[in-house]
Amino acid sequence: MSAINQPQPDPTASLLAGYQPLPSVADELLDPGGNLRPVWRSFIDGLASLPADELTRRFEQGDQYLRDAGVFFRQYGEKDATDRAWPLAHVPVLIHDSEWTQISEGLIQRAELLETVCADLYGEARLVREGHLPASLIAMSPEWLRPMVGVRPRSGHFLNFIAFEIGRGPDGQWWVLGDRVQAPSGAGFALENRVATARVFPDLYANSNVHRLAGFFRAFRDALNDLRGDSESRVGILTPGRLNDTYFEHAYIARYLGFMLLEGEDLTVENGQVMVRTIAGLSPVSVLWRRIDASYADPLELNETSRLGTPGLVEAIRRGKLAMVNALGSGILETRAMLAFLPRICQAMLQEPLKMPNIATWWCGQESERAHVQANAHRMMIGSALSTRMPFDPEGSTVLGSSLQTGPGGIVDTLLDAEARLLVGQEAVTLSTTPAYVDGKLVPRPMSLRVFLARTSRGWKVMPGGYGRIGRTQDAAAIALQRGGSVSDVWVVSDKAVRNETMLPSPTSPYVRSQLSVLPSRAADNLFWMGRYVERAEGLIRLLRALNIRLAESGRADTDLLNYASEFPGLLGADPTAGVPQDLFDAIASATVSATVVRDRFSVDGWAALNELAASARDDLESIAPGNASARALGTLLRQITGFSGLVHDNMYRFAGWRFLSIGRSLERASAMAQLLSWFAAPDAPEGALDLVVEVGDSVLSHRRLYAVATTRPTVIDLLACDANNPRSIHYHLAEIHGQVGFLPGAKEGKQLSPLASTTFKMHADLAVKKPEQLDSNGLLQIRSELGGLSDLLTSTYLR
């Protein structure tokens, strides 16, 4: 008998063979009878048809995409925050669109309810007066912002973009675990999960009728633009800045939607109008989608210790000149104890029951509720009543009652005695499980979904998909997600083909250039400094490489030239023959920080190249031996950094931002060259110093071709200071700076040059008429000091 006649094992059956849902827990993949749910059929068949090594390769592709895009996960440890690889669970969660329609109905009702409650709490407070909400609960919450009471939002709505965390209980019913209203994060991450997952399963994604996400974002972008009410003002995304753990997402969404990414410092308020400080003066902003918690938005009227906000922002809202998404103060709706009251409020305000229930919650600030929690603590999660975090948030302090000593005299009683009004008890819910691919097979893991809703011109729109959280272990208790896990894409699957949507207008609609973007001064400042730091790093690498080559050649560190070099002021006292000085790492780190701040204006490739550079510097140079090894490693790094510069200078559109970057680079290069020449081309410099500076100036070949003699002081000064055609010379870069300054706003008023433009003109002209013999070390240092003054003048003109 040949093997050919053996029945082939069904790949789907063998993939599912070991998949064992947990007792009394709903499973997304299998129905209670153990049969594959139809919505998963074609995906699982497709998955089963891929060999294991092919799958591993594809997962790696998805991960590579995320790394290249700079998506990471910030984890806060005991001491500091570390950036970890983005934990994508490659298998998406699949939900049929008929079920999604039901979910959407429930969530839209809830969005309407929250809008009503918010309007009431900042309006007539009927809910309190009629006893649906305890006054003390609202009054003690730090999220109920008194300055906002009585302020009607300019758009008429308090909520425009919200999210809900939902999970499926053992009976198959969906539950709301928590409301995300203040400044919900995750929508951008959901997009990135989608892109990465579609790279892992390109065919399956294309053929599975998965609803696209772009239409949702387009509708929301249009809605934000409509909130402006005019065409002159702008929409901005207000971020707390690069230290925030979801900053990546802010930059990503800003770039994706084409809105300015702003920090509080970028803004000022004049006569109630919010203005962004740009390189061309103040420009009005009338809509802010904030990713900053409300209390930090205005240090004058809200949290006075905030360093992130803009004084006067509340006044702008009060005067109806700013639409804030979502309204300041809407965070009160996230208060966990609110969940105890929303079911009855829904009945009272909307005259109907909640379509999707939220997890049962009891606020212990009331006598009978407190007694109930006391008696049933062993079956509950106990947590802070005012917390706005999810029960499974690792930073939260929610605990399972069963893990505590309950009953008379136990810790629960003690807690309740001390601070009952600060506590809630919540039903300890169990989540459904969904397949995760672990060690070559599918295993059930608990999951919850974050679903996003945006208010558009046609009412609330639900993003068809979302942000899935997948538990790390089998433990299906919701609270187990505190221990971390992974995230996944969510596919809402239709039986019919879906529209393939993108963010772009259709090719048939008329061609328009979008509103020309303005460059906030802070962004320009960071681009300028990024240009300077990258150039500073490159200059240091070149110098250090040249010195290490000489160290390797001579075999000793005490040659005249190396002794002389170690005194070079540009090295700030570091010994160039004793390892790589800290200065170089600092320059690279500073460049990375500046690049982070302007991430929304910077290509993904440029960003990736800079991060690789920083990583190689760290890995390859930190403790390398001086001499040959250092010279080789520095050479590698040099090729990387010139690769980065090439990317920036060849590929970046000549927006104003590029000009600042370019000016920064030219200024730094000219200034560094002036310093190098003042030292290494000084009359008393030892032998070899002139050749060294020509090598550091990457002009060895040019020198040979132009002069056909050995280096002399005049030839070196001529080539590296006075030559108009050498991209390493001071002259060349003064011309560059003057040219770029001419393109900046206000450089010329009629025939009058601005002070900055006339300064650059004069510096350029002064050098252009100099002969090499006229330029001694003092003259070079004079140029360097004038460049310092130029940097200050540029800053006071455009960057403040």
Next chain:
Amino acid sequence: MLYDIGLRIAYTYASPAVGSRHVLYLTPADLPGRQRAITSLLEITPSPDERIARSDFFNNTLVEAVFRASHAEIVFRLRSRVERLPDTRTSDPSPLLPGLASEIASNRSLAPDAPHHFIADSPRVRALPEFGAYARSHIAPDMTVLRIVETIGQALDRDMKFDPDATDVSTPPEEAFASRHGVCQDFTHIMIGCLRAIGIPAGYVSGFLRTNPPPGKPRLEGADAMHAWVRAWCGAETGWVEYDPTNGIFVGVDHIVVAHGRDYGDVAPVRGVVRTAGAQDSTQAVDVVPLA
């Protein structure tokens, strides 16, 4: 009693401030039945680019001043005439402490004078255990809430030493309490912490104090600058009463109210956000003169 009030507050900046925004709680309040603000003139030098007069959540009146040009000094000068009417309370209908909670709970209101705003911790005052222990050590089960307020206020007046050099505007009340030294702001915050810790709603009152005492009476502490004292909610019938722990007395016609809040942060006389690189310095002078 009729008063003429004069106030001058000046800020000087070591390096000129480029743009600033201030909220000012300086003008006496108009409180029907208690206090009549007859005239108030607030002069600001240099003249601000924007000047906005409005009221806040607690119904205090305030002025917001915006400066765009750079300035090395700002001076706020207030001249005001106020009539302070005597309080009419005679009996004490306030409940015993255990009865207060249900009176609070049955108040279904978020109005500015509702007790709920004054129970929980506020940014500058937390009901710390040491405040609770101190408060409980001075009260007896047969005391009414009003009597408790007076008892704790007297205790603080006795135990704390008025000392303008011991603390500054940002000293946390627990620190002033630990050293038993401070100024009116510290006395007030500590008493608020003590009252909240035992469940009595308590807030902060900022105002002026008569500068020269009536003949034969001692000069009151805290009259050289703006003053502060406590208000406490003593049940639905009694409502709010005001007590000055720095001087150990219930508030009377010598006290002129400017603003009510949860703590100093809500009603600081001058709150500002200034863009300046250097240090700043301020001076304050107050004159509260009775007109016969």
